Amino acid sequence: MIIVKDVYKIIGGKVLFESLTFEINEGQKIGLVGRNGSGKSTLFRLITKEETLDGGDLFIKKGLSIGYLKQIPDRFKGTAKEYLETAFSELHHLLIDMQRLEREMLDPDKMEKALQHYGEVQDQFTERGGYEMEAMISQVANGLHIEELLDLPYDDLSGGEKTKLSLAKILLEKPDVLLLDEPTNHLDIVAIEWLEQYLIQYKGAVCIISHDRSFLDHTVSNIVDLESGEAQHYKGNYSSFEHQKEEQLLAEFHQYQEQQKKIKKMKEAIRRLRQWANEANPPNPKLFKKAKSMERALEKMEKINRPIIDPKKMGLTLQAEGRSGNDVLTAEEVTKGYQGRLILDEINLNLRYKERLAIVGANGSGKSTLLKLLLQQEVPDAGTIKQGSSIQIGYLPQNPLDGVNEQQRMIDYFREHIRVTEGQARHLLAAFMFYGYDVFQKIANLSGGERMRLKLAIFMHEGVNLLVLDEPTNHLDVESQEVLEEALEHFEGTVVGVSHDRYFLNRCFKETAYLVGGMLYRYLGSYNETKEKWNKLTDKPVKRASSSSKMETSKSTKKDTTVEEKIIKLEQDLNDIDEVMKRKTDVDELMTLQEKKDVLTEHIDLLYETWLN
Known part of the structure; x- marks a missing residue:
């Protein structure tokens, strides 16, 4: 065609x-x-x-x-x-x-x-x-x-x-x-x-x-x-x-190695033939001729280029300098609406040290709004947001350099955040595949992927211990995505992220929270492991009051129904933790899960008191 x-x-x-x-x-x-x-x-x-x-x-x-x-x-x-x-x-x-x-x-x-x-x-x-x-x-x-x-x-x-x-x-x-x-x-x-x-x-x-x-x-x-x-x-x-490319590269590398051995042997044979021809008395023309013939064969040989087994990737490692407190981000009964439309409805969230939480939902469900509230970039209409002690936040939005001076040079923007000499900056940026005069480009000329790499380079040297990610893989090629995933695996801090990239979600997040109808449902497990629970949530009809009346309704008039729903959900979460603990043998992981279980149990007890009273 x-x-x-x-x-x-x-x-x-x-x-x-x-x-x-x-x-x-x-x-x-x-x-x-x-x-x-x-x-x-x-x-x-x-x-x-x-x-x-x-x-x-x-x-x-x-x-x-x-x-x-x-x-x-x-x-x-x-x-x-x-x-x-x-x-x-x-x-x-x-x-x-x-x-x-x-x-x-x-x-x-x-x-x-x-x-x-x-x-x-x-x-x-x-x-x-x-x-x-x-x-x-x-x-x-x-x-x-x-x-x-x-x-x-x-x-x-x-x-x-x-x-x-x-x-x-x-x-x-x-x-x-x-x-x-x-x-x-x-x-x-x-x-x-x-x-x-x-x-x-x-x-x-x-x-x-x-x-x-x-x-x-x-x-x-x-x-x-x-x-x-x-x-x-x-x-x-x-x-x-x-899989095929990896096998092909290994086969090509093996062929390259074998040819290099053959070339080395031929060169050694040519050297020895010349040496023997010269040492003979008189000099032996047949040996000279044979050496010349081998030289021509070597010149005519189609040389195999050394295959690039591990192409240049950005050298990203994320070090969490100084740990945060146990409670990193807390949202209590958070409600948020825009122009009479309810976006988030009494959201509760407790993100603890070292947790990896993915937030998933349809477009317009309030994912980015929730991140902005957690970062205190926006104020809730009701409820409270608390940031824990000693947190150093690295926020990676969908468009990481929005609002910056587009005419500013990349290296100058980098040095505004990381106090180093120009030579040191060039060296650090080279690890993120910005070579030579690339570092003097204006920000206006950078692609989406280059902007993301520049922001990641800053994060790497700022020592963040809480990463907040909003669609971080959107502009990265696969190699750069893989580097980001590997860096997150070794990151010792806390991560909360919004993404529609299922590969990224499944590899990097052990817990998944779904935003449905303004409410947040949190489960242990990756996207693939919890997707069925999301399907059930979206299939279930959600009976809600109209936006304007709902925003004005006092907590006391709707407490009975919502408290019962929360108890049911939290008890399911408790069961999920028990199931996971049965399969775990690592002491640190079991301790973390037990801490989470204790917090949930305490929360359920308080809800029962509220419900019964």
Whole structure:
């Protein structure tokens, strides 16, 4: 369907591709992976002809329709729903024809001819799914959780909301080939899982650029790895690719080692032949000739380049300098609303030293709001937030350098936070893959991944003991995600994080709290281990008062029902801890779990007193 052959491309004076070959065949599901800057998005722009080839060929099957989801959304005047309706432009032309013919049918002179023509146009409209337009828009809008955006002006939407609408429009167009550039970046977990199922059933070809390893595992059956301007093809999903690439690299390294041994032996043989030829009396021309012949063979030998077994990664280690108190963050009966809408409803949370808690929920459920309240960046409408003693917070928001001077140089921003000389700063930043004159770039020119790496470099040298993470993997390539995950594993402090990256959640967090209907439900276990409990929470109808009346209701009028619910939930948590303790043998882990159990028991006793009184 699409063939890119021997492509040569220069970007900013740097050769990106020298002789790149890549193809998309009918029905294929491909994951396009590689480091930030390897040329993945450029390859998509070459296919859509937004970028021109500097050499090589591009072949696209005649009449092929291509849907391209960009990282930067389209521009459009009108409502969000009208934007989605542009996916059915051909059907709209038929609809306009039908409306014109309906008017003509009212004219006795034109009625007969208009009636005949109307039947033909209506048949075309029906065959092409014209009467299903509303249902299709509703299906995709519900799946991607954008129903509430449909009546809003497109220009008023955020970049993330526009990206979701762009994805919805492309899915409605049902092109022969879908090119999706980071489609999960602005979706919550529920929408990501819906999109996975949609793409699995999609009849056309799909090529996806993504750093979301779980998403690729569920959606693709081929991986193309862009590295050093070349495309390597692998059968299977992302996990299979990682295994294959590791085996391939080890095999290549073995071949390289064997060839190096052979070269060493040949060089030694050539040296000895020359030595023997010179020592002979008279000098032996046959030995000289044999040495020369071996030299030519060595020159003609196709040398194997040393494979890069462990490519350069950012050197991130997070040291918790000085421990915090046992109670790190505490929220008691915290309520928060905006413009009459209740977001958080009497949330209780006790985050203790060394705990790793993931907060998961649908978009708009209040995850980022809760983080801002815990950080005391916002004030609750009711309830209290307490920060424990001796905490040093490292906060990593979704856009880590928002509000900074975009014209400031990277190195100057780094030195504002870390008091070091320019030479020391350059050395420290090199560990985060900022080399040479890269450190003098203006912040305005940094990519999302580079901004994240810069903030992590500052954290590493600030000695934080509480990490608060809001979608930290959004802009990081897989290698940088892996470094962050390894650093968190060895971090001795406390971590609370919001993420829709299931691989990251499962690897880094032992506890998961779900925000549903303004309430927080906390469970022991990773996302995969507790997902069923979330499903039950979202399936359960939540009976709530209207936003404005709920905000004004006093605690005394609703105490009985909410206290009983809290007791049931906490007793379930207590049972979960007992189950975990049965499987544990590590003394430190058992002590931590016992502490948590004691706190829960005390809390339940107090709730029983309140309930009975």
